[in-house]
Ligand code: ADP
């Protein structure tokens with residue numbers, strides 16, 4: 057039998073190539089090996105921005121468009137929005153009754169946030185932020201997922217999810233498998249300025265960029281600062297364009313490195329080759345995106361269908377849970 061995966065992303069807008077390489081590219085592979093539940097976690101997005109919620113519908117739509125154009129198959133996977141399946145909230149409530157507060161308070165991201173706020177003389181400390189890993193646990197075990205693809209930074213959250221799951225099973229019977237982490241070895245993609253690509257730095261290449269935008273962004277990338285003239289010898293190890301070649305053009309990277317060091321290739325040509333390679337690699341993504349954009353009702357249809365599928369599994373789990381708790 058295939059293993060089952062749950063994974064989610066917050067619809068926070070502006071999905072970029074770093075997000076793609078860091079997570080989504082891996083999902084596209086995993087969909088062939090596992091039964092997958094991919095969830096746009098809109099309730100989680102409220103933990104950091106609950107004041108202005110007007111952009112949520114657009115952000116959900118954009119995220120679904122990003123996922124589908126990346127190649128996630130809505131038949132093969134269950135693709136849905138968290139708030140469309142109310143059982144996430146129901147299970148979260150029950151888990152919150154039996155989780156010691158101290159378990160939540162020792163989560164590193166929570167402690168860091170408290171410290172940051174303390175330093176600014178502020179205090180957020182909403183339950184939603186503290187309870188984030190609690191809701192995440194409910195998300196995962198509601199579908200009896202046994203595997204969760206995570207980055208290194210998410211490991212403490214998953215460890216806590218396992219602890220909460222064990223506690224539930226000890227109290228009420230073995231209903232849930234303990235979800236295990238599948239650690240992704242995704243590389244960190246630099247942005248145009250050489251720092252980590254991030255929407256908070258404004259140095260990103262959007263995942264929705266078409267060929268012209270890709271070419272333009274690649275032209276703007278910083279290169280080896282010591283290389284002024286084409287005849288200067290290059291230092292690929294400090295060049296953002298070369299880092300991109302390693303990630304997007306691996307088969308030619310060795311040759312490009314040689315040619316850069318010996319000044320056989322200049323930065324303009326090097327960027328041109330990278331841009332064309334990226335345009336080729338993202339051609340299918342771009343085509344799928346254009347097709348979806350021509351069919352505006354399609355995304356809603358897919359998300360409705362996904363929610364229906366998710367609800368069936370979620371409702372069956374909650375029936376078991378409520379019976380075990382005599383509710
Ligand atoms: P941002 O830094 O743009 O706000 P997020 O923190 O929302 O991005 O990250 C969402 C997901 O994308 C996470 O899984 C994160 O590890 C991944 N990710 C973000 N930026 C990069 C990057 N530059 N390279 C690789 N993965 C990234």
Ligand code: NA
Pocket residue numbers: 254
């Ligand atoms: Na970030």
